[in-house]
Amino acid sequence: MSTVIEDIIGRKVFNSRGEETIEIDIVTASSFGRTSAPAGESRGKAEMVYYPQGGVDQAIEKVEELIAPELIGLNADFQEEIDKILREIDGTKDLRRIGGNTAFAISLANAEAAANSNGLLLFQFLGGYVAHELPYPLGNVISGGKHGQGKTPEIQEFLVIPHGATSFLEAAAANTQIHRRISDILKKKDKLFCGGRSDEGAWIANIGNLEALEALTEACGEIGNELGFECGLGVDVAASSLWNTSKKAYIYKREGEKRDFGEQLEFILNLIKEYNLAYVEDPFHEEDYQGFAELTKKANNCLICGDDLFVTNSERLKRGIEMHAANAAIIKVNQVGTLTDAWETIEMAKRGGYVPVMSHRSGDTCDWHIAHLAVAFKCPIIKTGVVEGARTAKINELIRIEEFLGDRAKMVDLQMP
Numbered sequence: 280m281s282t283v284i285e286d287i288i289g290r291k292v293f294n295s296r297g298e299e300t301i302e303i304d305i306v307t308a309s310s311f312g313r314t315s316a317p318a319g320e321s322r323g324k325a326e327m328v329y330y331p332q333g334g335v336d337q338a339i340e341k342v343e344e345l346i347a348p349e350l351i352g353l354n355a356d357f358q359e360e361i362d363k364i365l366r367e368i369d370g371t372k373d374l375r376r377i378g379g380n381t382a383f384a385i386s387l388a389n390a391e392a393a394a395n396s397n398g399l400l401l402f403q404f405l406g407g408y409v410a411h412e413l414p415y416p417l418g419n420v421i422s423g424g425k426h427g428q429g430k431t432p433e434i435q436e437f438l439v440i441p442h443g444a445t446s447f448l449e450a451a452a453a454n455t456q457i458h459r460r461i462s463d464i465l466k467k468k469d470k471l472f473c474g475g476r477s478d479e480g481a482w483i484a485n486i487g488n489l490e491a492l493e494a495l496t497e498a499c500g501e502i503g504n505e506l507g508f509e510c511g512l513g514v515d516v517a518a519s520s521l522w523n524t525s526k527k528a529y530i531y532k533r534e535g536e537k538r539d540f541g542e543q544l545e546f547i548l549n550l551i552k553e554y555n556l557a558y559v560e561d562p563f564h565e566e567d568y569q570g571f572a573e574l575t576k577k578a579n580n581c582l583i584c585g586d587d588l589f590v591t592n593s594e595r596l597k598r599g600i601e602m603h604a605a606n607a608a609i610i611k612v613n614q615v616g617t618l619t620d621a622w623e624t625i626e627m628a629k630r631g632g633y634v635p636v637m638s639h640r641s642g643d644t645c646d647w648h649i650a651h652l653a654v655a656f657k658c659p660i661i662k663t664g665v666v667e668g669a670r671t672a673k674i675n676e677l678i679r680i681e682e683f684l685g686d687r688a689k690m691v692d693l694q695m696p
């Protein structure tokens with residue numbers, strides 16, 4: 280089967296928020312691969328620039344004029360080589376010339392084209408025979424912060440992780456039941472609740488942070504008891520969105536609270552203790568490595584995860600590991616550009632004792648590639664929502680992978696700190 284790249288096609292499509300995004304087809308003599316790029320709403324400052332000036336149209340021109348002539352004729356099997364060429368063509372650190380999302384879509388489409396041309400599924404092609412472990416799904420069930428609207432909680436995401444489940448299907452089912460149970464609880468807590476949902480399919484309600492955590496505790500407890508395994512709670516504070524540089528404080532508008540570093544630390548530590556949180560993402564703003572480190576030292580039995588802090592960037596993660604800033608790192612391939620960049624960060628995370636958490640973006644497409652990446656690179660957790668088409672595309676693909684693996688499938692060994 281020939282894996283030589285014969286054509287590269289770029290087109291404009293839309294993500295789940297209705298924003299324009301780039302989709303790439305990489306065509307080989309025997310098959311093809313297709314990927315469309317996601318987009319964040321609460322982006323880290325150190326992320327790649329998504330598109331050149333002129334947006335998706337300009338990016339497609341770059342694909343046709345600059346990129347396709349360099350890549351056509353090369354072998355799609357050589358992923359690192361393809362990714363290196365993309366970086367060389369661009370020549371900037373933040374990929375502003377061709378666009379980080381352009382590099383992302385070409386890189387992933389190439390990996391899929393290579394897998395298909397070799398007659399393999401993407402996770403087998405990237406991970407080989409040893410890839411047989413499924414991640415735990417971490418799902419957003421209540422939205423706030425930049426993802427909510429109006430009088431929603433300041434914390435951006437209230438999450439569930441059914442870490443006692445013994446199969447992926449069982450874990451995914453638990454998340455959907457918790458999501459449904461939460462809506463019953465919200466109807467009682469918010470008289471105006473009428474079933475509104477955010478980009479990620481999580482509920483939007485006129486409640487505060489603590490009420491959201493109470494709803495989560497109730498739903499996780501009840502469903503966990505019914506199913507007979509533990510369902511943990513988590514939050515993504517997305518604290519950069521709350522941070523006010525001139526006031527040097529985190530502003531909680533709904534609560535009417537202003538918290539300086541010490542108060543924020545105490546607030547988060549209390550939440551971890553009070554609600555037995557298993558996972559906390561971005562508890563401090565994206566430059567506060569020291570703050571992260573103090574929390575990580577003091578928090579017990581809880582994953583402290585950097586998203587905006589690390590932006591899947593190996594240089595930023597290296598600093599974090601040296602400072603013991605966290606014990607988990609979000610992996611969003613389009614934050615950093617290419618598959619090779621993301622893979623290097625995952626490897627570094629594992630060497631440093633960090634849990635890599637493969638993640639969707641709030642504006643996503645029905646692409647299911649991250650499901651394969653999580654299995655191929657043995658990420659213990661995948662953060663990809665619970666309901667909404669772009670989220671279920673990934674969850675359903677993991678159900679298919681689990682079925683495909685048959686007796687060899689097993690849930691990854693999730694070591695809590």
Ligand code: PGA
Pocket residue numbers: 318319320321322323515517586639640641642
């Ligand atoms: P996003 O954020 O809107 O940038 O995708 C999601 C997250 O903070 O995890």
Ligand code: ZN
Pocket residue numbers: 515517560561586587
């Ligand atoms: Zn986040």
